[in-house]
Amino acid sequence: MQSFVKHVLLIVCFYFFTATTYAAEFPNFVFIIADDIGWNDIGCYGNRVVKTPHIDRLSAEGMQFNNAFLTASSCSPSRCSIISGKYPHSNGAAELHTPLPESEIPFPLLLKQNGYYTAHAGKWHLGNFTHRAFDRYTDNNGYNNGDGGEANWVRFLRERPKDKPFFFWLASLDAHRPWGADTFHITFDPREVEVPMYYADTEETRQDIASYYNEIARFDYYVGKVREELERQGVLENTVIIVMSDNGSPFPRCKTRVYDSGMKTPFVVYGPKKIRTGAQKTESLISAVDIAPTILELAGVNAPDSxxxxxxxxxxxDPEKEIRSEVFSEHNWHDYEAHERMVRTQKYLYVLNARPALANGGPADSKKSPTQHALNIVRDEERLTPAQADVFVTPRPAEELFDVEKDPLQLLNLASLPDYQEVLSEMRALLNNWRKETGDTTPEHLTPDWYDRETGGPLKVKRVRGTMPGQKE
Structure with a gap:
């Protein structure tokens, strides 16, 4: 009997030792993704008003990427691209609210299959087929995510199994409209906000931006709570934390646009055992499709060839390392018919627009915003500046070229200037080659408008999808 008990204890000890060693050997991951927060609306990225002490601390102790770009400036296409490691037109989820197909391989599924505990909490937007990538998830699963989407973040971390390395996809609803954080923790004074030059500096615009800052502050607060919980559990030192946004802010000329205001994302990586510490900043270009292979490599898991x-x-x-010389992004249907492609290098941004006859004013939620209302008044009074007029311009150029070093806001189109024809040709070739290599297409029958381009209100039309880019007509 005693020998049997000893044998059982040896087996138990062996499995306990194996499990704890495995959990300690491989890094944990906490991937935190915001909703509609612009890249420069975080303190460590230069915003002098918004309060983001927890993200700023992660940046000060980790690495801040100053040239991280999304593949789409729309919620679900951006998130589906991140989790699939593929561009929107390549993974079958190019348009807003189209689910990731079952044929695609979400990278958390590979982590799960290789011993990781995986969990999702908060905003979803990835479709039902992606549920299989997570041991636990909140989407359509009886959970209340709360107004900002962060209600289950700390709870899920506390209730995780302690004998496995883990991957958490924590997604907020902050800072998506309508606003819900005007009385939360930090409340910003509208008189102190920064009003971009392409908006009308009015009281309603300032209040709109202040409410947006309140949402950012709430997001940052919960980032801090996640770090506190990791510290309490004693696992922070073996956890890689990534903080980013899914697209630009929900304001005119940002969300859905292929300029930096729409496609550039804040991107902070913290992880003492995996990165150089001490306020490291890198100018290296990275794309959202690079996230999946990076996490998999750090976890010792091979990424699919696809x-x-x-x-x-x-x-x-090494923050001086460069892994790519250009990034690519796309704008497809998001409330309105659209087909734009862009390529961005360290110096230039090139845009190809297959629907130049259509204005590019932003999505419906932005159309209904106080900031847009203020711009409409200035337009009707014929007082628009060139920067403010951008969201109303029609027809738009079929091609745009910007020197982003001299023109960081992308206000001056150089495509027609003789001195830039060689650069234009080079950028055009880069984009065309990428489109061929990734199977991009320009369907004749794209999904049409479902909302009014002036008011953002729903149109009385039959809501049918056209042909998505990357698919055959």
């Missing part, structure tokens, strides 16, 4: 990104793990060890 993934279209490149791991940036080398940059985490």
């Amino acid at each position: 993934y279209q990104g490149t791991s940036f793990s080398a940059v985490l060890n």
